[in-house]
Amino acid sequence: MVDRYTAAIVQYMRINPEEVPDIVERRKVNLARVLDSFKSLETWEETVPVKLTVFPENILRHEYDEADPKQDQKARVASAVVIPGAETDAIAEKAKQWGTYVSASIHERDPEFPEYYFNTAFIMNTKGRILLELTTSPHDVLDEYKAPLFPVAKTELGNLACMVCYDQFFPEVARQLAFNGAEVIIKPTVFPPYPQELMFDPYDWFTAVNKVRSVENMVYGVNANEAKYGNSMIVDYIGRPIAVAARGRMMTIGAVIDIDQLRWYRNTTKLHNTLQQSRNECYTYLQKPMWPKNKPLLRKKDYAEWAPKPDFY
Numbered sequence: 001m002v003d004r005y006t007a008a009i010v011q012y013m014r015i016n017p018e019e020v021p022d023i024v025e026r027r028k029v030n031l032a033r034v035l036d037s038f039k040s041l042e043t044w045e046e047t048v049p050v051k052l053t054v055f056p057e058n059i060l061r062h063e064y065d066e067a068d069p070k071q072d073q074k075a076r077v078a079s080a081v082v083i084p085g086a087e088t089d090a091i092a093e094k095a096k097q098w099g100t101y102v103s104a105s106i107h108e109r110d111p112e113f114p115e116y117y118f119n120t121a122f123i124m125n126t127k128g129r130i131l132l133e134l135t136t137s138p139h140d141v142l143d144e145y146k147a148p149l150f151p152v153a154k155t156e157l158g159n160l161a162c163m164v165c166y167d168q169f170f171p172e173v174a175r176q177l178a179f180n181g182a183e184v185i186i187k188p189t190v191f192p193p194y195p196q197e198l199m200f201d202p203y204d205w206f207t208a209v210n211k212v213r214s215v216e217n218m219v220y221g222v223n224a225n226e227a228k229y230g231n232s233m234i235v236d237y238i239g240r241p242i243a244v245a246a247r248g249r250m251m252t253i254g255a256v257i258d259i260d261q262l263r264w265y266r267n268t269t270k271l272h273n274t275l276q277q278s279r280n281e282c283y284t285y286l287q288k289p290m291w292p293k294n295k296p297l298l299r300k301k302d303y304a305e306w307a308p309k310p311d312f313y
Contacts, residue, residue: 002259005051006044010037013227013250014061023079027060038094040252055104056226057188062107080109080117092128099126105188121162134162140296150176158183158259165189168209178217185219190226215239237262
């Protein structure tokens with residue numbers, strides 16, 4: 001049995017490069033703001049306590065300018081952080097203080113892959129121990145990447161997993177996590193209203209994808225977006241948004257997660273039981289390699305020459 005608990009999204013407003021141009025100083029300022037934002041969890045102390053706290057993507061605002069020759073790939077990697085390290089240690093202290101699991105995305109440098117940095121989502125428990133890391137994209141170094149590609153952490157809060165931002169548009173990512181046992185999929189992202197000319201309903205891709213990923217996999221979705229764009233939301237396992245944040249401002253939202261109810265639903269429903277009823281043998285498109293593995297795309301201007309196209313384009 002898993003006790004009901006509150007999952008909270010801190011829809012965090014990051015410090016912009018224009019405000020603090022130096023990437024190291026910007027990291028320090030953003031980290032301080034992240035640590036201070038834990039105070040917003042006080043709201044739930046007297047109701048269902050927060051046991052899972054989720055922040056958006058790239059919380060330390062590790063960004064670079066491709067046009068600046070000083071910010072070459074080597075400099076970009078050097079300015080990323082290590083996990084575990086000073087930054088995650090500071091967050092771990094807050095996890096202990098508030099008795100909450102914490103998930104976020106940070107740009108990480110990995111000694112095993114010194115030429116690259118990764119957009120890494122992590123989950124740490126209430127003792128500050130990191131239980132899971134998922135990086136974007138292991139496919140770029142697939143032959144050398146030894147960690148599980150779609151890890152799921154079995155915890156006292158249910159089976160937790162992460163996907164990062166653009167992963168949401170590939171249904172295979174969420175589906176593989178679900179088949180690996182995920183019951184709650186955490187998604188840190190910085191997602192603008194897109195396409196820009198179609199900013200509102202019924203063309204809100206972010207909302208549509210959040211609902212569909214939960215419906216088709218019968219999972220809770222904890223979808224944290226950066227405050228500039230907002231609309232962070234928690235979606236239940238049948239696609240209902242049960243907490244939605246405002247657009248354009250920093251705030252914290254929360255909703256109750258009931259893992260026992262999810263498990264009951266999966267085991268009893270015969271309608272839309274998509275995991276049980278999946279016809280895996282029929283789908284042949286995954287058997288044909290498409291996007292080249294072991295070949296990171298490091299510069300946008302190389303896309304036209306580098307990227308393949310399906311035969312039917």
